[in-house]
Amino acid sequence: MKTVYVRFYEELNDFLPPDKRKLRFLHSFQGRVSVKDLLESIGVPHTEIDLILVNAKSVGFNYIVNDKDDISVYPVFESFNITEVQHLRPQPLREPKFILDVQLGSLAKYLRMLGFDVAYKNSNSKNEIIMISINEKRTILTKDRNLLKRNDVTHGYWIRNKEVIDQVKEVNRRFQLNKLIQPFNRCMICNTLLERIEKKKIMERLQERTKNMVDEFEICPSCSRIYWKGSHYQKMEEIINEIREFK
Numbered sequence: 001m002k003t004v005y006v007r008f009y010e011e012l013n014d015f016l017p018p019d020k021r022k023l024r025f026l027h028s029f030q031g032r033v034s035v036k037d038l039l040e041s042i043g044v045p046h047t048e049i050d051l052i053l054v055n056a057k058s059v060g061f062n063y064i065v066n067d068k069d070d071i072s073v074y075p076v077f078e079s080f081n082i083t084e085v086q087h088l089r090p091q092p093l094r095e096p097k098f099i100l101d102v103q104l105g106s107l108a109k110y111l112r113m114l115g116f117d118v119a120y121k122n123s124n125s126k127n128e129i130i131m132i133s134i135n136e137k138r139t140i141l142t143k144d145r146n147l148l149k150r151n152d153v154t155h156g157y158w159i160r161n162k163e164v165i166d167q168v169k170e171v172n173r174r175f176q177l178n179k180l181i182q183p184f185n186r187c188m189i190c191n192t193l194l195e196r197i198e199k200k201k202i203m204e205r206l207q208e209r210t211k212n213m214v215d216e217f218e219i220c221p222s223c224s225r226i227y228w229k230g231s232h233y234q235k236m237e238e239i240i241n242e243i244r245e246f247k
Helices: 010-015 035-042 105-113 126-136 164-174 208-213 233-245
Strands: 002-008 024-029 051-054 070-074 097-100 117-119 139-142 156-158 195-197 217-219
Touching: 002 010, 002 035, 010 070, 024 035, 035 051, 035 070, 097 105, 097 126, 105 117, 105 164, 105 233, 126 139, 164 233
Parallel strands: 002 070, 097 117, 097 139, 139 156
Antiparallel strands: 002 024, 051 070, 195 217
């Protein structure tokens, strides 16, 4: 049996049991193990890790752990320069596009409301989610830690919060989306960009009250769902402002 000392920093502690959070603890293992496999056996997906120091030296995921190693593990850095050490995460995707697992249908709708390109089907398998992520260069958002431990996952994030508004705030802060929000330009049901449509072309689909009070409409060219600034619009704007103001 071999042993190492391990310390996780900042939000990586979210993956640990309470007795190991923010502490340097002893961890035992057997055989020949890479540092990636060792850290994921503790519960932390590799997609959440940006820097690993072993005995104060930067290493990659394929480093083979030795007995008595002292391992420090860090998440993505936002505020100081670590350009001289080895980054483990791929470069951020140029355009923020997401694919969500089957547990996050409500989050998908809210992110689409903010204008973000979000792929979601409640029938997608884990393999399908990964393939779409790779082929379409989408970041996986998931409640399933094990999904993020798959070797072929390069961009992914584990959603911590349970309530959907809190989840939206979490994603907005984690991916720094505030300046990219373009609300109400995408279908919340099928993700397609909306198009303006003349009122006269959809008159037979409108209720009398809407016909009399609203003049501007948009339509989804994929599913034909019609959108307008109705009674719900002000409430949705309040939610968007709440999300933007969350720090």
